[in-house]
Amino acid sequence: MPATAAAPAVPEGLRSWSVAWPAYSPVDITPAELRADGGLAESVREGWAEGATDPTMIDFAPRQAVALLPYLVVDGRPLNPIGRTGRTGRNLGLWGENAAADPVVIADTAAGPHVLLIRRSDCGQWAFPGGMVDPGETAPAALVRELCEETGVDLSDASPVVLARTYVDDPRNSDQAWVCSTVALFRVPVPLEAVGSDDALDARWFPFTSLDRLCGAITAEGGQLYAAHTPLLTTAHERLTWDEVA
Ligand code: RP5
Numbered sequence: 001m002p003a004t005a006a007a008p009a010v011p012e013g014l015r016s017w018s019v020a021w022p023a024y025s026p027v028d029i030t031p032a033e034l035r036a037d038g039g040l041a042e043s044v045r046e047g048w049a050e051g052a053t054d055p056t057m058i059d060f061a062p063r064q065a066v067a068l069l070p071y072l073v074v075d076g077r078p079l080n081p082i083g084r085t086g087r088t089g090r091n092l093g094l095w096g097e098n099a100a101a102d103p104v105v106i107a108d109t110a111a112g113p114h115v116l117l118i119r120r121s122d123c124g125q126w127a128f129p130g131g132m133v134d135p136g137e138t139a140p141a142a143l144v145r146e147l148c149e150e151t152g153v154d155l156s157d158a159s160p161v162v163l164a165r166t167y168v169d170d171p172r173n174s175d176q177a178w179v180c181s182t183v184a185l186f187r188v189p190v191p192l193e194a195v196g197s198d199d200a201l202d203a204r205w206f207p208f209t210s211l212d213r214l215c216g217a218i219t220a221e222g223g224q225l226y227a228a229h230t231p232l233l234t235t236a237h238e239r240l241t242w243d244e245v246a
Pocket residue numbers: 100101102127128129130131132168170179181228
């Protein structure tokens with residue numbers, strides 16, 4: 001993940017696009033490799049990102065029709081459905097919504113539930129072994145592909161439970177490009193062997209009797225939880241608690 005410039009804080013009352021804010025001046029987070037004046041780097045031409053440097057050249061109607069979260073397009077520009085972020089431009093593969101898939105893999109051990117996380121190579125933080133849904137791919141297929149690519153764990157025969165289709169507060173989000181994810185729960189009886197690979201530096205099972213316990217285990221070894229996944233972990237833990245009492 002290329003470094004993102006510090007964005008000006010957006011006061012809660014000015015977040016909505018329906019509130020006028022003439023002085024709004026978001027910081028442009030487009031990295032050099034996605035800029036027209038950077039000539040579009042080789043990696044872009046090879047396909048990790050779409051080549052358009054101007055979102056107004058894109059027909060968003062087909063994308064809006066399949067978006068996880070509805071969004072508006074005004075003057076040819078897609079508008080982040082949660083409102084102003086303080087950042088403009090694009091630091092993701094697509095303008096508008098970038099669909100991700102995040103597998104929450106839980107091992108039900110005698111010592112309580114453990115969750116499988118990977119250490120991201122871009123920021124070094126611990127996160128779900130998720131990733132972007134490829135063009136033409138379904139979210140269920142992306143869930144098992146990303147899990148297998150990043151940890152070596154193959155759960156292609158499992159039947160996951162979808163926990164959420166939700167916005168992700170990814171640090172690469174801007175007013176015109178953002179991440180939404182299909183988050184699904186996989187339960188396995190024992191911690192399966194997991195090895196960090198692809199863009200994961202490491203893969204590890206962490207105790208998940210509570211979010212505090214998980215954070216404690218991560219910080220005890222000098223690590224950090226990927227903050228954008230905290231709300232997703234909360235949802236997952238609520239589901240585990242619900243399954244226990246149901
Ligand atoms: C997060 O980034 C998503 O929740 C998903 O885990 C991940 C997708 O981006 P890459 O890992 O492909 O960079 O926003």
